[in-house]
Amino acid sequence: MNKYDKKVRVRLRAAIQVICFIFFPSVFTAAFSGVKYIFTRIGAGEAVGLTSFTSVLIALCIYTFVFGRFFCGFACAFGSFGDAVHALYVTVCKKLKKKPVKLSEIWAKRLTFLKYAVLALIVLACFGGVYSQMQGISPWDVFSMLRAGNFALGGYIPGLAVLLLLLIGMCVQERFFCRFFCPMGAVFSLLPVLPLFSLCRDRENCIKGCSGCTKKCPSGIELVPQDAPAAQGNCFMCLKCIDTCPKGNIHCGLPGLKGNELWLTLMRAAALLLLFLWLGI
Numbered sequence: 001m002n003k004y005d006k007k008v009r010v011r012l013r014a015a016i017q018v019i020c021f022i023f024f025p026s027v028f029t030a031a032f033s034g035v036k037y038i039f040t041r042i043g044a045g046e047a048v049g050l051t052s053f054t055s056v057l058i059a060l061c062i063y064t065f066v067f068g069r070f071f072c073g074f075a076c077a078f079g080s081f082g083d084a085v086h087a088l089y090v091t092v093c094k095k096l097k098k099k100p101v102k103l104s105e106i107w108a109k110r111l112t113f114l115k116y117a118v119l120a121l122i123v124l125a126c127f128g129g130v131y132s133q134m135q136g137i138s139p140w141d142v143f144s145m146l147r148a149g150n151f152a153l154g155g156y157i158p159g160l161a162v163l164l165l166l167l168i169g170m171c172v173q174e175r176f177f178c179r180f181f182c183p184m185g186a187v188f189s190l191l192p193v194l195p196l197f198s199l200c201r202d203r204e205n206c207i208k209g210c211s212g213c214t215k216k217c218p219s220g221i222e223l224v225p226q227d228a229p230a231a232q233g234n235c236f237m238c239l240k241c242i243d244t245c246p247k248g249n250i251h252c253g254l255p256g257l258k259g260n261e262l263w264l265t266l267m268r269a270a271a272l273l274l275l276f277l278w279l280g281i
């Protein structure tokens, strides 16, 4: 693998994450407000309109269908926040010469299904018209308030407690919230992705016994060969597997595009930026 390419990709991802964190911090909450709005209206027997929230939700879902979960891997403020917390924890452990505590992959695989339960619970609460009574427990609301410099958290103490628990989880497991609890992640993971951007690996070129890409993957995904279509809804499109593989075996869907992952990343980032601007986020 070309080390220069890896360096460029890692820096590009960090730059996109920082830019999106600063300029587009509320996209994930806007999209999820769209989900809540839809089920609240359906539960109340009222018509579902095209609000700014539903527009963001629909646009992000279409984007994810075409480009995969690039939004999650590169642009979601809460996902980036989790990445920063985890990176800080690992760095501190290294400095202290301690082995970072890590959730076992067996437990991680089991907990992956929790996000669907969280989504179902919220959808049911919206449908039953009782979601407003749960609002103070949302860690997303607390995060958004803190991110905006609003520290009047009086009615959000339970949400603050949940956020603090999530912080611990983010330390011991990369993408802890995204993988196990995010209801918006549950929605994204159920969407199909066009094969152009889904990832696959040239298994026949793999080093014997190697599983470096799966170990590095924050979602614990075992990539499949080109000709074996796989459900990749849990792939955050962070591209860390590509950066890990010493043989350069991992690439985006179409064989003719192999080696152009950097350009495809730039293209997806540009498309997402245009989408944000079009939506007026």
Ligand code: SF4
Binding pocket: 028, 071, 072, 073, 076, 077, 078, 079, 080, 177, 178, 179, 182, 183, 184, 185, 186
């Ligand atoms: S899974 Fe949820 S929190 Fe994580 S990056 Fe995606 S939308 Fe954001």
Ligand code: SF4
Binding pocket: 199, 216, 217, 218, 219, 220, 221, 223, 234, 235, 236, 237, 238, 239, 240, 241, 242
């Ligand atoms: S490491 Fe690869 S397979 Fe795993 S989430 Fe990131 S892009 Fe997807």
Ligand code: SF4
Binding pocket: 201, 202, 203, 205, 206, 207, 210, 211, 212, 213, 214, 244, 245, 246, 247, 248, 249, 250
């Ligand atoms: S890191 Fe590369 S060589 Fe190792 S299993 Fe993954 S694709 Fe194969």
